[in-house]
Amino acid sequence: MHMPTPTFHIHHLPIYGDTVLSPMAAYSDVPFRAICRQFGAALHYTEFVPTEALIGDPNPLWRRLDVHPAGEQPMVFQIFGNDAQQILLAAQRIEAWGADIIDINLGCSVPKVSEKGAGVGMMRQPKLVAETFRLLSRHLRVPVTGKLRLGWDEASQNYLEIAQIMVDNGAALVALHGRTRSQKYRGQADWDAIAKLKQSVNVPVLGNGDVRTVADIDRLKAHTGCDGVMIGRAALGNPWLLGRIDREQLTLGKLRPFSATTSTKRSATTAPPTACKTSTAT
Numbered sequence: 001m002h003m004p005t006p007t008f009h010i011h012h013l014p015i016y017g018d019t020v021l022s023p024m025a026a027y028s029d030v031p032f033r034a035i036c037r038q039f040g041a042a043l044h045y046t047e048f049v050p051t052e053a054l055i056g057d058p059n060p061l062w063r064r065l066d067v068h069p070a071g072e073q074p075m076v077f078q079i080f081g082n083d084a085q086q087i088l089l090a091a092q093r094i095e096a097w098g099a100d101i102i103d104i105n106l107g108c109s110v111p112k113v114s115e116k117g118a119g120v121g122m123m124r125q126p127k128l129v130a131e132t133f134r135l136l137s138r139h140l141r142v143p144v145t146g147k148l149r150l151g152w153d154e155a156s157q158n159y160l161e162i163a164q165i166m167v168d169n170g171a172a173l174v175a176l177h178g179r180t181r182s183q184k185y186r187g188q189a190d191w192d193a194i195a196k197l198k199q200s201v202n203v204p205v206l207g208n209g210d211v212r213t214v215a216d217i218d219r220l221k222a223h224t225g226c227d228g229v230m231i232g233r234a235a236l237g238n239p240w241l242l243g244r245i246d247r248e249q250l251t252l253g254k255l256r257p258f259s260a261t262t263s264t265k266r267s268a269t270t271a272p273p274t275a276c277k278t279s280t281a282t
């Protein structure tokens with residue numbers, strides 16, 4: 001029997017394929033992830049969730065961590081916060097909910113997140129980064145990863161330093177969006193930076209930013225040597241890209257309707273964390 005060869009590993013977890021659906025708040029929910037996975041995504045992330053929403057009582061944000069009852073493994077749960085102990089508490093809680101990997105967001109540029117020291121605001125606090133990854137890698141069973149930007153602004157591009165701190169403290173993968181906080185989504189993503197990161201760390205790297213076509217997937221890989229290519233905006237309305245099909249190549253046969261399946265619903269009002277665990281999602 002032919003056994004497929006993993007493209008890379010996140011700690012002990014084999015990943016088959018090199019296209020990854022970006023975490024996208026308000027978009028990367030269960031149905032969209034399921035469609036992207038069906039069309040070829042090797043890995044995908046939940047929308048990000050603030051740690052304070054996870055350590056308190058049930059609330060609607062818990063829904064972001066719903067998982068499809070079949071076929072979402074490996075599943076990355078993404079969280080953000082500005083306090084290492086709180087991040088650990090939240091991560092320990094959601095580890096039991098079906099996370100195969102827990103990812104820390106060090107890239108969100110929205111002021112209400114970054115200016116409170118979370119998201120890309122963490123990149124200005126190397127000690128917090130070290131403490132967070134040290135605690136999580138010591139106390140969780142699942143691998144811990146992080147997604148970052150180049151830095152706070154043009155003058156403070158410290159992604160190499162921060163990525164090294166993450167890895168030295170147990171991060172099993174680093175994803176880099178090649179823009180600074182001040183660029184937000186403007187300008188061009190810096191693929192040279194992704195190449196430098198790949199050269200400097202000994203864990204898999206996901207390159208991210210401005211991948212819109214199949215040719216871009218191949219160009220980013222060739223340019224940087226990255227292990228996987230993370231695709232965000234270009235996947236919206238175009239999940240075929242995750243399966244390396246450009247819109248122009250689509251035939252009527254490939255536009256077959258997606259069969260609806262149910263997700264595992266995490267009640268935002270009643271279910272205790274242990275009741276949320278799905279049998280197939282870990």
Ligand SMILES: Cc1cc2nc3c(=O)[nH]c(=O)nc-3n(C[C@H](O)[C@H](O)[C@H](O)COP(=O)(O)O)c2cc1C
Pocket residue numbers: 022023024025026027046047048078105107108147177208209210211230231232233234
């Ligand atoms: C609507 C939207 C929501 C996003 N939400 C998240 C998020 O929750 N977590 C995260 O790490 N990045 C988030 N991002 C950033 C993307 O994951 C990605 O890094 C960025 O869009 C660059 O990739 P792209 O050029 O392929 O879109 C978001 C981006 C968009 C456009």
